[in-house]
Amino acid sequence: MEEAVIFAGFGGQGVLFSGQLLAHAAMAEGKYVTWIPSYGPEMRGGTANCTVVVSDEPIGSPLVSRYSVAVVFNNPSMLKYRSLVKPGGLLVVNTSIVEAVAERDDITVLSIPATSSASDLGEVKLANMIMCGAMLAARPVVSVDTLRSTLTAKLPGGKRHLLEVNLRAVEEGIALARGQFMPA
Amino acid sequence: MTAQLMKGNVAIAEAAVRAGLQAYFGYPITPQTELLEHLAMRMVELDRVFVQAESEVAAINMVYGAACAGVRTMTSSSSPGVSLMQEGFSYIAASEIPCVIVDMMRGGPGLGNIQPSQGDYFQVTRSAGHGDYRPIVLGPASVQEAIDLTILAFDLADKYRHLVFVVGDGLIGQMMEPAVMPEMRPIRPHPDWAVDGAVGRPKRIITSLNLTTEGCEQANKRIQARLQIIRENEQRSAEYDTEDARILIIGYGTAGRVAQSSVKMARQMGLPVGLLRPITLWPFPEDRLRSLVDNGVEAILVVEMNAGQMIEDVRLVVGRDVPVELHGRMGGAVPLPDDIVEQVQEIAAQIGLTRASVV
Amino acid sequence: MVTLQDELVRTVVYEHPKALTEVPTHYCPGCTHGIAHRLVAEVIDELDIREHTVVVVPVGCAVFAYDYFNLDGVEAPHGRAPAMATGIKRSLRDRIVFTYQGDGDLAAIGTAEIIHAAARGENITTVFINNAIYGMTGGQMAPTTLPGQQTTSSPRGRDIRLAGNPLRITELLAQIDGTCYAVRRSLHSVREIRRAKKALMTAFRTQVNGLGFSIVELLSSCPTNWGITPPDSLKWIEDNMVPFYPLNDFKVSDSVLTMESGA
Numbered sequence: 001m002e003e004a005v006i007f008a009g010f011g012g013q014g015v016l017f018s019g020q021l022l023a024h025a026a027m028a029e030g031k032y033v034t035w036i037p038s039y040g041p042e043m044r045g046g047t048a049n050c051t052v053v054v055s056d057e058p059i060g061s062p063l064v065s066r067y068s069v070a071v072v073f074n075n076p077s078m079l080k081y082r083s084l085v086k087p088g089g090l091l092v093v094n095t096s097i098v099e100a101v102a103e104r105d106d107i108t109v110l111s112i113p114a115t116s117s118a119s120d121l122g123e124v125k126l127a128n129m130i131m132c133g134a135m136l137a138a139r140p141v142v143s144v145d146t147l148r149s150t151l152t153a154k155l156p157g158g159k160r161h162l163l164e165v166n167l168r169a170v171e172e173g174i175a176l177a178r179g180q181f182m183p184a
Numbered sequence: 185m186t187a188q189l190m191k192g193n194v195a196i197a198e199a200a201v202r203a204g205l206q207a208y209f210g211y212p213i214t215p216q217t218e219l220l221e222h223l224a225m226r227m228v229e230l231d232r233v234f235v236q237a238e239s240e241v242a243a244i245n246m247v248y249g250a251a252c253a254g255v256r257t258m259t260s261s262s263s264p265g266v267s268l269m270q271e272g273f274s275y276i277a278a279s280e281i282p283c284v285i286v287d288m289m290r291g292g293p294g295l296g297n298i299q300p301s302q303g304d305y306f307q308v309t310r311s312a313g314h315g316d317y318r319p320i321v322l323g324p325a326s327v328q329e330a331i332d333l334t335i336l337a338f339d340l341a342d343k344y345r346h347l348v349f350v351v352g353d354g355l356i357g358q359m360m361e362p363a364v365m366p367e368m369r370p371i372r373p374h375p376d377w378a379v380d381g382a383v384g385r386p387k388r389i390i391t392s393l394n395l396t397t398e399g400c401e402q403a404n405k406r407i408q409a410r411l412q413i414i415r416e417n418e419q420r421s422a423e424y425d426t427e428d429a430r431i432l433i434i435g436y437g438t439a440g441r442v443a444q445s446s447v448k449m450a451r452q453m454g455l456p457v458g459l460l461r462p463i464t465l466w467p468f469p470e471d472r473l474r475s476l477v478d479n480g481v482e483a484i485l486v487v488e489m490n491a492g493q494m495i496e497d498v499r500l501v502v503g504r505d506v507p508v509e510l511h512g513r514m515g516g517a518v519p520l521p522d523d524i525v526e527q528v529q530e531i532a533a534q535i536g537l538t539r540a541s542v543v
Numbered sequence: 544m545v546t547l548q549d550e551l552v553r554t555v556v557y558e559h560p561k562a563l564t565e566v567p568t569h570y571c572p573g574c575t576h577g578i579a580h581r582l583v584a585e586v587i588d589e590l591d592i593r594e595h596t597v598v599v600v601p602v603g604c605a606v607f608a609y610d611y612f613n614l615d616g617v618e619a620p621h622g623r624a625p626a627m628a629t630g631i632k633r634s635l636r637d638r639i640v641f642t643y644q645g646d647g648d649l650a651a652i653g654t655a656e657i658i659h660a661a662a663r664g665e666n667i668t669t670v671f672i673n674n675a676i677y678g679m680t681g682g683q684m685a686p687t688t689l690p691g692q693q694t695t696s697s698p699r700g701r702d703i704r705l706a707g708n709p710l711r712i713t714e715l716l717a718q719i720d721g722t723c724y725a726v727r728r729s730l731h732s733v734r735e736i737r738r739a740k741k742a743l744m745t746a747f748r749t750q751v752n753g754l755g756f757s758i759v760e761l762l763s764s765c766p767t768n769w770g771i772t773p774p775d776s777l778k779w780i781e782d783n784m785v786p787f788y789p790l791n792d793f794k795v796s797d798s799v800l801t802m803e804s805g806a
Contacts, residue, residue, distance in 0.1 A: 023360055024189055033362065061441060063518055063520065235629065241623070241656075242659065245620060248626075248627055249627035253631045275620050379615040382593070388615050391618035
């Protein structure tokens, strides 16, 4: 099993942290994993993405041409990555912001109003955790339990007080996904 | 020792600390800056030396001074900064003293960009400065290997009193992977040639000046003899699926790692493809390559993130014995496994290998 | 009874400094490098720091200074002596490290290194030999060449419209916070030579006391490349260089004053 997951959005949407969380969780499950960010001169507000490859075997290329999962947080990312999801793969879309539609019938598409749901939880920055929860509900690249324990262990010190609400956001993502998709 | 998820740049920096790095001098440049930033914190915390120099020229000359003083020392930079350091490399080589240089290569020439590149292969494996010498050059392909080779770099530098490069790119530097960090090593004592104050002994001088023809030629011969020993003893490489390979891919660092996926894909298609991944770029693993060519390899595909630099070393080894092709990407582009496989398929067709004939 | 002859034998009035080797220098007749070497060596002897001192020599006429100083030494790339000295001093905090640099080395190709060594307040000492010319390469214009001064690369005299004005580097370094001591002296007369030694003593003592970056500029002669006799070259320093390069203390920090008053 090798999964290539891309998280893409605006800088500041927690895209890179989502990928790192998945990478930590994969490592906790004893899997091989690589995490690579896009990096460029933009520090804030530009586009950001990271690729996480999770595998049962040693990983060759940490870069791939096509992804098994794309988690897109904004419209430019949707336009760029919707066609790069492998047939049978998963596309998780933040429909609070993304206007474009997937135009694919050979993949699973989850429409998650992550940004507005995060606002409802009281913190717009929780959108990334909602997206992570939704992704794992549809495709268990790692188990949700591992994600929870990793989040508990890895949330930066200054944000410890936000642990509860982060965990709630993951649950919210799972619930939103289950409304649209029942895993076999 | 448990694995931690670590960024390549940080892993190299911490590995250097564990190897007993006593003095670091550097200048910020993307994509190696996390390395400098990690050491800015760690070296001061450990009461060791960290100086952010005014330029790469100053940084390498501070390294030169610290190496003369007898401490384990290093600098790090990226391609344009490494160009600026060439003066110091040459003096350090001539002075026969150890130091470690990390080059996280980026797209060039000129200011280029900050994306992954292997455009410095010539710059680091030829002489990296004026005069006749070659540095030892190590090219890791994973975060763990970056750690291991950084430690090795310090040991080789001391063993041969020579400069050793660890070369990567933004991909190796920015990538996070699980890796195990070794225990902290004790600081090694000053070597017996160090210029550290002539307490109760005759004075010592370290100089690269050698005005007589005879003296300068002798010094060159001494360096060349030492390089020959390195060449005979320090060639290192990794291999995948080479036992029955008839097409051999050769790539190092990021390119080698990407090619590993291509080998897997080609094997699934039934093509007898293997990978030779040089770990020492100088000395180039010519002995191993020679033996692979003598044992059934019929064609070679060199994968590089440049216009074809290492391919010259490959051709020096294999001559015209087998065809050698290049899959080269430039300007910060990273080759992708599928594209490499496509070229492998073309080569297979050219040398009369079909899926049917090998299955 | 002590005879006059015994007294003469017992009273040592001149000896070879321990910090200098017995190697004859290669400097031209009348060159003041030899005087500068001897002054530095005497200071090192008097401070009893010979075994704890490392010299960083430049590219230029003083490139072989490591042969003449009986000290551990290194030879730096052109202009990089302050960077090398930084690497050495930071690695050997209890050692005394000084650079010995000419005006081409320090004030042209090595400007960045000297300014930033001072800016970091590196606890090193620089002995700066200013003879207004590139000596070793055969008398080309230096950053310190005087307006109108003829050199092989300013054959009609330094034209400030083309080559700009000379750089008063010690004044410049005196502006930097990390500099604790920046003075100019000259080697053209016995009186000035004695003053130069005092300044060198102060500079090395600032380093022993960890006060920061110190520099002593010494106006020096180059009879060979100036094309005049050694006596005339000393007069040329006095008549032409001293008016342009005043022999002043440009910076003596409070910490240095405290050190001096406590001595």
